[in-house]
Amino acid sequence: MAEIAYWEAIRRAHDEELAHDRMVVAMGEDIGVAGGTYKATSGLYQKYGADRIIDTPISENSYTGIGIGASMAGLRPIIEIMSINFALLALDTLINAAAKIRYMSGGRVSCPIVMRTPGGTAHQLAAQHSARLARMFMSTPGLRVVTPRGPLDAYGMLKSAVRCNDPVIIIEHESMYNMRGEVPDEETFRPLEGAEIVRAGTDVTLIGYNYSVHLCLAAAEKLAAMGVSAEVLDLRALRPIDRDTIRRSVEKTHKVVIAEEDEATVGVGSEIISVIVEECFFALDAQPVRVHAADVPVPYNRQLEKAAIPNADDVLAAALKVLGRV
Amino acid sequence: MNASDQKRLLREMIFYRRFEERSFEAYMERKIGGFLHLYSGQEAVATGVLEAARCGHDYVITGYRDHVHAIKAGAPAREVMAELYGKVTGSSRGRGGSMHIFDPTVNFMGGYALVGQPFPLAAGLALACKHKGTDQIAICFLGDGANNQGTFHETMNMASLWKLPVLFVCENNLYAIGTRIDRSTAVTDQYKRMCAYNIPSSQHDGQDIDAVMAAAGDAIAHVRGGKGPYFIEFMTYRQRGHSMSDSNAYRSKEEERQWLERDPIRIYGERLKKAGVMTDKDIAAMEKSVLEEIENDVVRFAEESPEPRVEDLNKYCLDDQPDPRWIGPLAQGEQHG
Numbered sequence: 217m218a219e220i221a222y223w224e225a226i227r228r229a230h231d232e233e234l235a236h237d238r239m240v241v242a243m244g245e246d247i248g249v250a251g252g253t254y255k256a257t258s259g260l261y262q263k264y265g266a267d268r269i270i271d272t273p274i275s276e277n278s279y280t281g282i283g284i285g286a287s288m289a290g291l292r293p294i295i296e297i298m299s300i301n302f303a304l305l306a307l308d309t310l311i312n313a314a315a316k317i318r319y320m321s322g323g324r325v326s327c328p329i330v331m332r333t334p335g336g337t338a339h340q341l342a343a344q345h346s347a348r349l350a351r352m353f354m355s356t357p358g359l360r361v362v363t364p365r366g367p368l369d370a371y372g373m374l375k376s377a378v379r380c381n382d383p384v385i386i387i388e389h390e391s392m393y394n395m396r397g398e399v400p401d402e403e404t405f406r407p408l409e410g411a412e413i414v415r416a417g418t419d420v421t422l423i424g425y426n427y428s429v430h431l432c433l434a435a436a437e438k439l440a441a442m443g444v445s446a447e448v449l450d451l452r453a454l455r456p457i458d459r460d461t462i463r464r465s466v467e468k469t470h471k472v473v474i475a476e477e478d479e480a481t482v483g484v485g486s487e488i489i490s491v492i493v494e495e496c497f498f499a500l501d502a503q504p505v506r507v508h509a510a511d512v513p514v515p516y517n518r519q520l521e522k523a524a525i526p527n528a529d530d531v532l533a534a535a536l537k538v539l540g541r542v
Numbered sequence: 543m544n545a546s547d548q549k550r551l552l553r554e555m556i557f558y559r560r561f562e563e564r565s566f567e568a569y570m571e572r573k574i575g576g577f578l579h580l581y582s583g584q585e586a587v588a589t590g591v592l593e594a595a596r597c598g599h600d601y602v603i604t605g606y607r608d609h610v611h612a613i614k615a616g617a618p619a620r621e622v623m624a625e626l627y628g629k630v631t632g633s634s635r636g637r638g639g640s641m642h643i644f645d646p647t648v649n650f651m652g653g654y655a656l657v658g659q660p661f662p663l664a665a666g667l668a669l670a671c672k673h674k675g676t677d678q679i680a681i682c683f684l685g686d687g688a689n690n691q692g693t694f695h696e697t698m699n700m701a702s703l704w705k706l707p708v709l710f711v712c713e714n715n716l717y718a719i720g721t722r723i724d725r726s727t728a729v730t731d732q733y734k735r736m737c738a739y740n741i742p743s744s745q746h747d748g749q750d751i752d753a754v755m756a757a758a759g760d761a762i763a764h765v766r767g768g769k770g771p772y773f774i775e776f777m778t779y780r781q782r783g784h785s786m787s788d789s790n791a792y793r794s795k796e797e798e799r800q801w802l803e804r805d806p807i808r809i810y811g812e813r814l815k816k817a818g819v820m821t822d823k824d825i826a827a828m829e830k831s832v833l834e835e836i837e838n839d840v841v842r843f844a845e846e847s848p849e850p851r852v853e854d855l856n857k858y859c860l861d862d863q864p865d866p867r868w869i870g871p872l873a874q875g876e877q878h879g
């Protein structure tokens with residue numbers, strides 16, 4: 217068991233899957249000779265060559281489409297899009313094609329692609345580099361959407377995603393690439409479905425995904441110091457959502473906070489609250505509270521950016537609110 | 543061009559270089575955040591093209607490497623610097639930062655982060671000029687890498703079809719971040735791609751401002767004359783990394799050295815010296831005055847300006863003072879059913 221960085225975990229998964237199956241290729245801007253914006257493919261161009269580590273022009277819609285087409289004929293492309301903002305250019309091919317081809321063909325054709333992209337705010341990257349947008353992909357039938365919170369899932373979910381026969385969207389986060397965590401030395405797969413209780417508790421459930429899990433964990437730590445036992449649930453997959461794990465946790469704590477870095481409207485939190493209302497409305501002792509970004513394009517100015525994006529203290533305040541302690 | 547204009551142009555380029563290098567320093571001091579893309583080495587392109595255009599009258603639009611284009615178009619340098627500092631006095635009131643400089647008072651319609659996004663926006667600006675029957679044109683500056691986006695092809699077709707008054711300026715600096723043009727682009731001479739759209743085009747040295755101005759002058763005359771779009775390609779080179787986090791590891795030192803020899807400021811300075819317009823001493827004095835102006839005016843303004851107020855976070859999201867006639871809510875009596 218070694219402690220490695222998130223980007224190293226992704227790199228290792230690429231390396232193992234490329235070695236395992238000649239049909240696996242990686243595609244994206246600057247991933248080959250330049251080694252990848254987040255180093256997730258560094259050294260692999262030298263190892264596997266230009267035919268398998270494919271540097272693409274800045275043509276997101278079409279190179280993603282090419283990846284999808286190749287997947288229909290047997291390849292297993294891992295497509296990197298430098299930022300989820302740029303993935304908007306590839307929405308046509310992802311949503312109109314990849315997500316629908318299996319269905320439209322009556323199950324006769326599949327698109328086993330993986331599209332990896334970071335979504336989230338980092339440090340003053342301003343409105344056109346700060347989209348989160350997980351909510352947009354999670355609303356699309358035909359896709360799988362996962363949000364690894366640390367190196368273990370980043371590694372193990374990418375490996376499962378490559379093997380899985382569905383199109384899988386992996387949403388990473390700029391602020392997580394250097395985060396470190398333990399990953400087993402032996403080959404490991406992590407499931408693409410299923411929420412995970414990452415900290416058990418009894419008084420309140422804090423639900424997060426992607427980076428916001430870390431906000432929940434930090435808030436849980438502070439709550440513990442105040443004598444409150446918070447349970448932290450990482451959704452892990454936004455599509456499909458693990459309704460059972462959510463229900464079980466709410467039936468235990470009766471109080472819920474949902475933390476998302478994205479704006480609230482038609483978002484992850486709205487969906488989770490709908491799930492809770494449908495699954496276990498009568499288990500609730502208090503109105504659920506959403507922690508989310510301000511409803512504005514993300515500003516450049518540091519103070520404004522901080523005000524727009526939720527932090528651990530916001531999660532803490534929300535928890536105290538559902539607990540009736542404010 | 544008379545000697546005083548020549549001197550002014552040289553000073554402008556020295557000023558732009560110093561502006562960029564000074565923002566580099568401010569970034570290192572963490573006074574500027576986010577992504578910062580510097581224009582050092584490419585100054586002759588924006589300076590020369592916009593010298594040939596009618597700044598403040600024509601529309602200008604570009605990508606994220608936008609400070610110099612904005613200033614040459616007429617945006618006050620101090621406001622551009624204040625924007626890099628995220629201050630409320632900045633060109634975008636601190637909301638946009640380095641990649642999103644806007645100054646509609648001089649028709650500088652923005653810097654955009656999404657590669658290829660400005661192509662259709664530029665054609666749209668041109669459509670408006672044509673519709674209004676003015677003699678304005680739209681000028682779109684973008685890199686070589688942008689030409690592989692779908693928007694490039696779609697826009698060229700419509701701009702040509704509709705004979706829009708738009709000048710596309712391709713700043714071919716040979717790289718899109720770390721990918722060299724021949725590894726991303728089937729036809730490396732960008733101007734040749736225009737035959738597919740029936741748009742006249744040409745390629746020129748982007749390091750020699752006289753060559754830039756002459757070529758841009760012809761192209762602009764074509765566009766303003768109602769003959770439709772023109773695509774002009776300038777061969778150039780950025781001296782720094784793509785952005786602050788880039789070490790240029792993918793470029794050879796030899797290549798960088800060769801291009802440094804073709805530094806546009808040096809080329810022009812030498813020419814003016816040969817022509818007897820400037821002496822070494824004049825140039826040194828000019829550099830000193832630029833340094834002082836940047837410190838005492840531009841940087842000081844940025845440093846001393848206030849931050850936006852956090853209470854104003856939602857400002858500019860939508861019209862702050864909408865006309866209730868169009869917005870509602872429905873009055874009691876208006877509710878049917």
Ligand SMILES: Cc1ncc(C[n+]2csc(CCOP(=O)(O)OP(=O)(O)O)c2C)c(N)n1
Nearest residue numbers: 274302655656657685686687688717718719
């Ligand atoms: C749609 C989109 N895809 C990718 C990027 C990431 N990116 C930013 S700049 C750039 C290279 C652009 O190169 P070029 O057009 O030649 O302009 P230069 O930076 O050389 O001036 C890339 C790939 C982006 N900003 N937008």
Ligand SMILES: [Mg+2]
Nearest residue numbers: 685686717718
């Ligand atoms: Mg370029």
